[in-house]
Amino acid sequence: MKQPDVDHLSGIETTGHEWDGIKELNNPLPRWWLWTFYACIAFALVYSVLFPAWPLIGGGTPGLLGYSTRGEFHREVAAAQSEQAANLAKIAAMPVAVIAADPALAAFASAGGASAFKVYCSQCHGSGAEGGVGYPNLNDDEWIWGGSIDQIYQTIAHGARSLGDDQTHDSIMPNFGSDGILTRDQIRSVALYVASLSGLAGGEKTPEGEQLYAQNCAACHGPDAKGLQAMGGPNLTNAIWLYRGSVDGIVAQINHPRLGMMPAWGAKLGDVTVKELAVYVHGLGGGQ
Incomplete structure (x- = not known):
């Protein structure tokens, strides 16, 4: 029978494992650690009985208390x-x-x-x-x-x-350009006039633009261009633009307007x- 290996300095039996001359002592685990470990095992067993714990084919164990986070x-x-x-x-x-x-x-x-x-x-x-x-x-x-x-x-x-x-709410802005209501030059003229009302770069007030506005736009946007809520016509005199606030953007909207829904x-x-x-x-x- 093989004799146990005992460390000559501490007098404690070793596990028989050795790494580069260093031997592992076979010290028993502290009693408090063992009791804590046993308590954890007992707690896990009790928990798995009282609460949902074990997966099954069609679901899982419901536990004696019937508790669930979903419930x-x-x-x-x-x-x-x-x-x-x-x-x-x-x-x-x-x-x-x-x-x-x-x-x-x-x-x-x-x-x-x-x-x-x-x-x-x-x-x-x-x-x-x-x-x-x-x-x-x-x-x-x-x-x-x-x-x-x-x-x-x-x-x-x-x-x-x-x-x-x-x-x-329903309002339709005509396709002044694509339906041939206004010519390209007329659209440009009224766009420059509208741009000038809110101080946009490139805007220009001209008699022709003002006249075209009065004939084609005032019915919905108002004679003063401040908008008519009953017609769904926005204010054209401030800096708020639903689409592009530029001369080109105004031209595009007059030519073939985008109508939001x-x-x-x-x-x-x-x-x-x-x-x-x-x-x-x-x-x-x-x-x-």
Whole structure:
């Protein structure tokens, strides 16, 4: 029988392993460590019996307590919905202007509107509602269809040029160039006149341009070019341009205009969500 190898300095038996003359002592594990290890094993066994733990073919063991994080989530959501139900019922029953006049209810509606905006509106208007080329900025005071809370509600609910909604905002700017209403030189002349109204580079006021504007544009944009919300005609005298704010951009828009379309969200989202969106958008600071 082989005799155990004992370290001559410490007098402790070694494991028999040696690396470059260094031997590993066969010291027993500390008792506290062993008891902690055993406790962990016991805890794991108890946990696997009480809680979901072991995967099976069709699911997993449910545990004696029947607890699950999914179930806890659904309970928390149900509790939150129950707490919100009273406010949602008020929003459903009240006109949007009355909701905005109630600070507590307006804060609740605005929070819901902010969430809905990120899901349904930010793709076009931007996450901060700052807009972009072809998509209006909702933070300023320039509103093609009106910026009161009731007008914003109407626009969100029924959209603009939205097919299938008979209450949608609808206005058509003629194709002055591609349909032969104006010649190329006439379009250039009226574009220079319009550009001069807002101080764009290259703009020029001429009698011909002013006359062409009065004959072809004033009916929708107003005699003073400050826009007519009833016609959906934007203000042409400020620095806010939905498309390119340049002489060439104006020429392109007069020649063959781009006409934006906004979906009618009322049927898709429901009246409560549309009201929440209206309160949120109106509260961005640009509402009238």
